[in-house]
Amino acid sequence: MALPLSSTWKPLLGPRRSDAIKQIGLACEKNGFFAVKNHGIPEMKINNMLDTAREFFHLPDEERQSLKFHCHPVEEYKSHWPSNPPSFRENVGEYCESVRKVEVAILEAISESLDLERDYIDKILKGHYVSINYYPACQESELDVTHGVRTHTDPTLITILMQDDVPGLQVINDDKWINVNPIPNAVVVHVGDILQAISNYKYKSLLHQAIVNCEKERVSIASYCYPSDDAMIGPAKKLIDKVHPAIYKDFTYREFHESMWRVKCSTAKRLDLFKPSSD
Ligand SMILES: O=C(O)CCC(=O)C(=O)O
Numbered sequence: 001m002a003l004p005l006s007s008t009w010k011p012l013l014g015p016r017r018s019d020a021i022k023q024i025g026l027a028c029e030k031n032g033f034f035a036v037k038n039h040g041i042p043e044m045k046i047n048n049m050l051d052t053a054r055e056f057f058h059l060p061d062e063e064r065q066s067l068k069f070h071c072h073p074v075e076e077y078k079s080h081w082p083s084n085p086p087s088f089r090e091n092v093g094e095y096c097e098s099v100r101k102v103e104v105a106i107l108e109a110i111s112e113s114l115d116l117e118r119d120y121i122d123k124i125l126k127g128h129y130v131s132i133n134y135y136p137a138c139q140e141s142e143l144d145v146t147h148g149v150r151t152h153t154d155p156t157l158i159t160i161l162m163q164d165d166v167p168g169l170q171v172i173n174d175d176k177w178i179n180v181n182p183i184p185n186a187v188v189v190h191v192g193d194i195l196q197a198i199s200n201y202k203y204k205s206l207l208h209q210a211i212v213n214c215e216k217e218r219v220s221i222a223s224y225c226y227p228s229d230d231a232m233i234g235p236a237k238k239l240i241d242k243v244h245p246a247i248y249k250d251f252t253y254r255e256f257h258e259s260m261w262r263v264k265c266s267t268a269k270r271l272d273l274f275k276p277s278s279d
């Protein structure tokens with residue numbers, strides 16, 4: 001199935017910005033995700049990032065299938081990243097710096113789509129961390145549908161996912177799993193749990209999973225945008241009125257994050273702890 005929405009970048013930068021913002025708002029509300037083409041991350045940086053990721057997971061002693069690390073600002077974290085393959089730090093650093101610009105601009109558009117000030121979400125944005133996911137081709141003897149990443153929502157504001165050309169991402173749409181097949185060079189933006197709270201449940205955190213296949217290995221790069229620890233999350237005041245009472249209390253990102261270790265839940269249900277009735 002084709003993506004429900006494929007928003008190109010240009011309208012956000014030109015006179016059609018308000019239409020593009022409406023489209024993004026509708027996609028967040030109805031689908032919890034959308035794709036962005038022409039986002040300004042140079043194709044070469046994307047290819048370098050994907051090649052470096054493959055090289056990393058092909059290293060003889062490398063048994064991991066995902067690698068997670070903080071990356072904003074790049075200079076602060078770079079020295080903690082793997083130094084093998086030798087291109088790792090440079091290629092990953094360049095990708096992360098480019099993706100950061102996309103995150104800031106998308107969060108501005110999302111704020112505006114909620115009728116909030118343009119920098120409402122950017123003001124609480126701290127950094128992002130990256131998860132490089134590697135899905136080796138599964139064995140013929142295994143089931144033909146094998147889970148690479150089990151069903152979950154991301155505990156983020158938004159996640160920006162770059163996939164290689166091998167399908168694998170699935171999302172819930174109208175209660176059915178659909179494949180989100182890769183569009184060359186496009187990124188897929190997921191609504192995360194924190195945005196669900198800020199939007200007072202207008203935008204729903206995207207339930208998704210990744211499957212592997214027996215023919216080809218697959219690589220995806222997820223950039224998770226998260227707020228600073230002290231940031232007050234909770235429904236934006238402007239979105240609360242008699243008809244739309246606050247679904248969540250105010251809480252800090254630190255409280256949310258700490259609660260994640262206590263509640264063994266991999267979906268946005270973990271936000272239920274922050275409902276007014278849960279005292
Ligand atoms: O590999 C994918 O398509 C999804 C990865 C994912 O959901 C994640 O890293 O949170």
Ligand SMILES: [Fe+2]
Nearest residue numbers: 152153154208
């Ligand atoms: Fe995810």
